[in-house]
Amino acid sequence: MSAFFGDNLRNAVIGESGSFGNARSGLAQGNLTDKDKNGVSHYQEDAAAFVKGFMGSQGFNKHNYLNPGQVINYSTCHDNLTLYDALKAHLPNANAAEFVKRAKLADSMIMLSQGVPLFHSGQEALRTKNGNDNSYNADITVNEIDWKRVEQNKDLVSYFQKLVQLRKTCPAFRMSTYDEIKKNITPIVQGENGVFAFEIKSADSTMYVIFNVNEKANQFTSVDLTGSKILLSSDDTTVGAKTILPGLSTLVIKKISDKDKINDLIAHLEADKIEFQQLKDEIAKEEAKSQKLSVLVDQLNDKIAKMESAQTALQQLKDEIANEKAKSQKLSILVDQLNEKIAKMEAAQASLQQLKDEIANEKAKSQKLSVLVDQLNDKIAKTEADKIAFQQLKKDIMTEIENYIKDKKEPEIDLSKKVLDAIAHADIEKLTSYKLSDDVMKAVVEFKQGNKKLTC
Known part of the structure; x- marks a missing residue:
């Protein structure tokens, strides 16, 4: 079509x-x-x-x-x-x-x-x-x-x-x-x-x-x-x-029409019936919800109680932490002070060790000095002995000179100066010319060589 x-x-x-x-x-x-x-x-x-x-x-x-x-x-x-x-x-x-x-x-x-x-x-x-x-x-x-x-x-x-x-x-x-x-x-x-x-x-x-x-x-x-x-x-x-x-x-x-009115009324009644049933269903649901809500409220109250208890415990813990923190701060100060003292002690120990080392060094030096002093004293003693020997030598020489002067008839002052100068400079040749005794000459020679102190 x-x-x-x-x-x-x-x-x-x-x-x-x-x-x-x-x-x-x-x-x-x-x-x-x-x-x-x-x-x-x-x-x-x-x-x-x-x-x-x-x-x-x-x-x-x-x-x-x-x-x-x-x-x-x-x-x-x-x-x-x-x-x-x-x-x-x-x-x-x-x-x-x-x-x-x-x-x-x-x-x-x-x-x-x-x-x-x-x-x-x-x-x-x-x-x-x-x-x-x-x-x-x-x-x-x-x-x-x-x-x-x-x-x-x-x-x-x-x-x-x-x-x-x-x-x-x-x-x-x-x-x-x-x-x-x-x-x-x-x-x-x-x-x-x-x-x-x-x-x-x-x-x-x-x-x-x-x-x-x-x-x-x-x-x-x-x-x-x-x-x-x-x-x-x-x-x-x-x-x-x-x-x-x-x-x-x-x-x-x-x-x-009248029929429409009846149909509308029936429709309204049906609608009301449906609405009434829906209302009943909603009421039942609300009652179920209410019961469930009651359970939930109880659970909520339990949770609130637990939460309040937990809050109290938390506050206690916070207080303990604050106390521990204060103690920790104080401990930190004490630790700092201790560390400072330890540092000072270590510095003192280092200084003491240094002093001990210095004392040991000084002691070693002192021991060496004692040896040196002993050696010096020995030398001083020997020097005194040499000085005495020298004085004796000088005396003997002067005696020899005086005898020699007597024999040579030379002026005393000039010859004694010459002999003393020859002795001071250890001039063997000059002393030989003066004809000193063999013992004197031997003592002068050994003194000059450093082999022996004058003993005559």
Whole structure:
């Protein structure tokens, strides 16, 4: 079975723009008073096309579809402007908030229509190709999806997710035959002052899908919606006998029947039952936790007691350490003093040893000196003996001289001086000439040679 793109619904929602059609706005761009370049208004045409498209597009361009599943509902695709670019093409001065409102409106008109919805990748986050309406040969910077726009337009993305969830959970938006559509969907407002309203019935409920494509708020009084349940709202909507529809808004609401009320009550009771059971479970858990907590508290108290005991012991240990530290400091001082005394004692011992060495040296020297003194005394004694011998010799010599003078008759003074001088210089030749006795001459000769002291 073939599928067909629903261009009529697309044109009704976002008009025609770019190089593929007549440059004109659609319902989502606010074309109630707009005209195309030829001065023609397309609002009534687009209003009728949207109603037919919402009902499954049967009969467009003489098409007789077998079922709504053959129709692809879309606003933008790969070969034309993106939704954001199409909106901007006709609303160049709109601000970001207005673009979001109109994108919500366009996405809702496509998603809630009968048929197969198609959304261009990134459309839910206002994807842009910077106005390029045929980007098959454009650079990747044009065709890539800018994921930052998802964060920048997270409100629109969140609303789109709600749209998807509503369509998935509500079969009334996915009817499989046109007979079913004709039987259960009734247009009750078809574009008057920008308002479109559809009544959708199912076996056990009635829903209303309402769009306001007008930029201004509108009143909806065709149905008293007092007590109804809002399934989806793109804006803050006041529901009642007179429902206030904000400008550029979508409302999906469910009429509450007696059966729905009973079902809601049952659902609330079930929910309360579940909540009650959850509460019981939580209480049981809390009791278990409480018991466990009590055990933990006891354990904690034991640990606190042990910790306090350990702290007391620790303080005692700290005090003991402080005392030991004080003792250690005092001991350190005593050790320093002891070391100082030891150093002094060692210095004294070294000095004593040095003195002992000096004494030993002096003692050795003294012993040697004693020997020398003894030798000196011996020499002195010998010298005294020699002196006496010399005096005796001198006396004998003088006697010899006197005798000699008597014999020679020479002057006494001159000869004695000559003889004494010869003796002083040990001049043997001169003494020989004086004819001294042999004993005297022998004593002089030995004295001169040092072999013997004078003994005569």
